[in-house]
Amino acid sequence: MANTLLVAGTASHVGKSTVVAGLCRALADRGRAVAPYKAQNMSNNARVVPAPDGDPGEVGVSQYVQARAARVAPTTDHNPVLLKPRGDRESQLVVDGRAVTHVDTDDYYRDYWSRAREAAVAAHELLADAHDVVVAEGAGSIAEINLHDRDLANLETARVADADVLVLVDIERGGAFASLYGTLELLPADVRERVVGAAITKFRGDPALLEPGIEEIEARTGVPVLAVLPYDDPGLPAEDSVSLPAADESAVRGADDGVPDARRVTVAAVRLPRISNATDLEPLAAVPGVRVRYVPPTGRIADADAVVLPGTKNTVDDLRALRDAGFGDRLRAFDGPVVGLCGGYQLLGAALTNAGVESTDDVERLPGFGVLPVITAFCTEKHLERVSLDVDGAGPIAGATGTATGYEIHMGRTELTDRGAARADVTHPLGPRSVATSDALGTYLHGVFENATVRDAFVDGLYERAGVPRPSPPADRDSPADRAAALVSDAGLVDALRDATDLGV
Numbered sequence: 001m002a003n004t005l006l007v008a009g010t011a012s013h014v015g016k017s018t019v020v021a022g023l024c025r026a027l028a029d030r031g032r033a034v035a036p037y038k039a040q041n042m043s044n045n046a047r048v049v050p051a052p053d054g055d056p057g058e059v060g061v062s063q064y065v066q067a068r069a070a071r072v073a074p075t076t077d078h079n080p081v082l083l084k085p086r087g088d089r090e091s092q093l094v095v096d097g098r099a100v101t102h103v104d105t106d107d108y109y110r111d112y113w114s115r116a117r118e119a120a121v122a123a124h125e126l127l128a129d130a131h132d133v134v135v136a137e138g139a140g141s142i143a144e145i146n147l148h149d150r151d152l153a154n155l156e157t158a159r160v161a162d163a164d165v166l167v168l169v170d171i172e173r174g175g176a177f178a179s180l181y182g183t184l185e186l187l188p189a190d191v192r193e194r195v196v197g198a199a200i201t202k203f204r205g206d207p208a209l210l211e212p213g214i215e216e217i218e219a220r221t222g223v224p225v226l227a228v229l230p231y232d233d234p235g236l237p238a239e240d241s242v243s244l245p246a247a248d249e250s251a252v253r254g255a256d257d258g259v260p261d262a263r264r265v266t267v268a269a270v271r272l273p274r275i276s277n278a279t280d281l282e283p284l285a286a287v288p289g290v291r292v293r294y295v296p297p298t299g300r301i302a303d304a305d306a307v308v309l310p311g312t313k314n315t316v317d318d319l320r321a322l323r324d325a326g327f328g329d330r331l332r333a334f335d336g337p338v339v340g341l342c343g344g345y346q347l348l349g350a351a352l353t354n355a356g357v358e359s360t361d362d363v364e365r366l367p368g369f370g371v372l373p374v375i376t377a378f379c380t381e382k383h384l385e386r387v388s389l390d391v392d393g394a395g396p397i398a399g400a401t402g403t404a405t406g407y408e409i410h411m412g413r414t415e416l417t418d419r420g421a422a423r424a425d426v427t428h429p430l431g432p433r434s435v436a437t438s439d440a441l442g443t444y445l446h447g448v449f450e451n452a453t454v455r456d457a458f459v460d461g462l463y464e465r466a467g468v469p470r471p472s473p474p475a476d477r478d479s480p481a482d483r484a485a486a487l488v489s490d491a492g493l494v495d496a497l498r499d500a501t502d503l504g505v
Contacts, residue, residue, distance in 0.1 A: 002128040003502050004037075004161035006194075007168065008138035008154055010179040014170035015201035015229065017062040017239050019493075020137045022484030024070035026494050027133055029485065035127045036066030037161075038137040039120035040081040040152040042091070043239050044276030044313050047446075048386050048407035049074040049097070056384035057097015058082055058409060061279055062137065062239045069481035070135075080123035081116040081152065083108070086313040087274055095119050099382050109150055120152055121160050128161070136163060143186040158191050164501045165194045167223075171210075172202040172231065177217050184221050196500040197226035199493055204231045226496035227488070234483035235286065237279040245294050247273040253285035253292040259471050265462040266291045268304035270327070270344075272318045273297075277311040277409070280341050283449040284308075287459055289471040297325035305462045306337040306396070309344025311446065315376075315412075316355045319347055319366060328369050337396035337461065338371055338440045342410050345435075345442035349374040350417055357411065372435050372442050373420025378412040387431070387445065393457050394427040395436035400457035404430060406447030414442070430454075 007023070009016050020036055027034040041060035049064060050073075051057030059079035067074035076097035083091040086102070093100045093112055096119050103112060127134050139153035142165070148155060158165055169180045180198055187195070198217075200210065207228045214225045238244070245251035249271075269281050271294045285292040293304065301307050312318045322328065331338070340348040348371040355363045357378040368376075385408045393400030416435065420426055429436045434443040449455045463470040478486070488494055 002131045002134045004124070004128065004134040004136055004163040005497065005501060006136045006138055006154070006158050006161070006163040006165045008142035008165055010141055010143070010167065010169045010183045011173070012140045013243070014168045016137050016168055017066070018234060018236055018484050019168060019199070019201070019229070019488055020135050021062075021066045021069040021236055021481055022234070022488035023135050023494065024066050025481040025485035026489050027135070028069070028071045032133050033131045034070045034133045034135060035072055035131040036063055036070055036078050036137065037124060037127055037134050038063050038079045038139070038153060039124070039157045040083070040116065040139060041079050041239075042083040042085065042139070044084050045237065045239060045279050046082065046084065046277065046409060047074065048384050048409060049076060051076045051097035056386065058094050058384060059097065060239060061237050065236055065481070066135075066137070069484065077123040077126050080119045084276070084313055087317060092313075096123070113150055113152070117152055117156060120156070124157075124161055134161065136161060141183065142167065142191075143183040145186055148188060155188065155191055158194055163194060164196045165191065166226070166497070167195060167198045168201050169198060170202050171200050172204075176200060177213050180217060181221060184223060195223055197224045197496065199227045199229060200225060201229045202231045203228050224500065226500060227491040227493035229487055229491045229493065232483070232487050234487060235480040236484060237282055244275065244278055245271060247271055248296045248298070250296065250299055251294050253281070253294070254287070254290055257288045259289040263468055263471055264289050264291055265305040265459070265466050266293050266303070267462075268299075268301040268307045269294050270307070270309050270322070271296050272310065272312045273321050274312045274314040274318050275310055276313045277342065277446050280310055280446055280449060281308065283455055284459070287455065288474060290459060297322045297327050301330055301334055304336065305466055306339065307331065307334055309338075309340045309347050311341055312343035312347075315343040315346045316352060316363060316366060318343070319352065319368065322347070331369055331371065336439070336465065337458075339396055339458075340372070340440075340442040341448065342444050342446060345372070345444060346376040346412060346414060348372045348440065348442050349376055349414065351375045352378065354378045371440050372437065373417045373423060373426065374414050374435055374442065375417055376412045376414045380411070382411050383408055389431040389445070391453055392427070392429050394429040395438055396441045396461060397429055397436070397454050397457040398461060400429065400453045402453045404445065404448060404451040404454055406445040406450065408433070408444045409446065410444055414444070
């Protein structure tokens with residue numbers, strides 16, 4: 001059986017996903033057979049990977065990335081329980097990669113938690129049997145005392161896996177030492193004994209400034225601070241929408257690339273209230289000169305060079321929210337390329353039918369925005385597939401060629417209307433489940449902009465329309481996984497864990 005390290009935190013977004021990815025790559029580089037693991041995740045950013053029976057299943061995007069950092073093939077064992085929120089305190093429950101049902105919090109803990117725990121235990125056992133080290137990621141805070149009897153991702157993982165525990169605390173939030181002290185004090189005694197150390201994350205400045213506080217916290221708790229990690233963003237995809245602006249706010253990604261405003265283009269990404277797989281936009285924001293501006297349903301789009309509607313966990317309710325905000329009028333007046341990804345593709349069509357399957361309310365048919373001549377009929381069966389398809393560029397991706405890979409996760413079938421089928425300007429540039437016109441594209445392919453042929457064609461088209469030269473790409477950089485590994489290694493965390501645990505690193 002492998003040794004397991006649980007990377008827990010004093011709160012959400014203290015750097016757990018990044019540290020786990022970094023440790024996975026660093027350990028793999030040191031010759032260890034390592035696997036990531038998160039017993040229970042809550043995220044609408046998912047990827048398609050093999051389930052235990054070999055058919056396609058879903059895992060949270062962080063575990064997908066962490067598995068690749070560990071240089072192992074991602075499977076649902078890396079994230080056996082996934083909760084995908086869809087609004088009104090309700091989530092879709094995914095166990096071993098397969099959607100089971102929609103549940104609220106009470107139903108989950110009363111009727112399904114035991115099943116989820118069994119799946120989590122079985123998945124960990126399989127990973128532990130096949131690897132030297134399992135690096136597990138906790139969720140939120142490990143010290144949520146209202147969840148101590150049912151905390152699958154933290155306390156149950158520590159106990160079932162007989163794990164050593166590393167606690168991360170984000171100093172950028174303020175009150176780091178108080179947060180760490182309080183967290184340790186609130187832990188159950190048996191889990192408290194498993195804590196081998198703490199690490200301070202996202203520090204800006206001279207670490208020597210922290211030495212008096214570190215000495216005091218170590219004296220008070222007996223827990224060593226193993227490392228101070230500097231503030232850095234290796235470029236790993238976000239685990240959930242918390243990193244995005246609120247649904248009624250705007251924010252810009254990619255503005256720190258050093259390209260002057262006169263040579264930039266802007267993609268307006270609509271911040272849907274129930275947005276999912278927002279990581280689809282991150283490759284665009286990473287292109288020098290491209291700004292991805294998240295705008296609320298009421299926000300401006302007229303001054304953008306393109307508009308993208310990302311995926312949504314609830315197409316019907318987000319359609320209603322957009323209509324209530326008057327978004328349809330602004331979209332029809334927009335003069336530029338429009339792209340719909342998955343749920344965004346469905347929103348761009350003429351209508352949604354059998355819509356009660358998707359919505360939390362019972363509704364049969366709703367008109368869409370009519371940008372693309374398609375109709376989507378929802379069904380109860382979810383389509384999960386890893387895909388590789390030929391690219392025949394047209395519309396917003398004119399000029400793209402070769403192949404594109406990605407994955408599909410959606411409920412519903414989208415087909416051309418009769419008028420759409422008769423139009424000569426309608427093409428299928430990304431396979432038969434895509435549709436393009438001269439200025440619009442709809443596709444179910446998640447990860448579409450990770451493909452250079454599609455991304456470059458789209459960006460080249462924006463620059464051509466804007467009438468400015470596109471900036472040259474930067475020199476090659478290390479991969480996000482390698483940057484995360486350097487972050488934890490250069491700060492001394494890997495070596496400190498070697499001395500503090502039996503992980504053999």
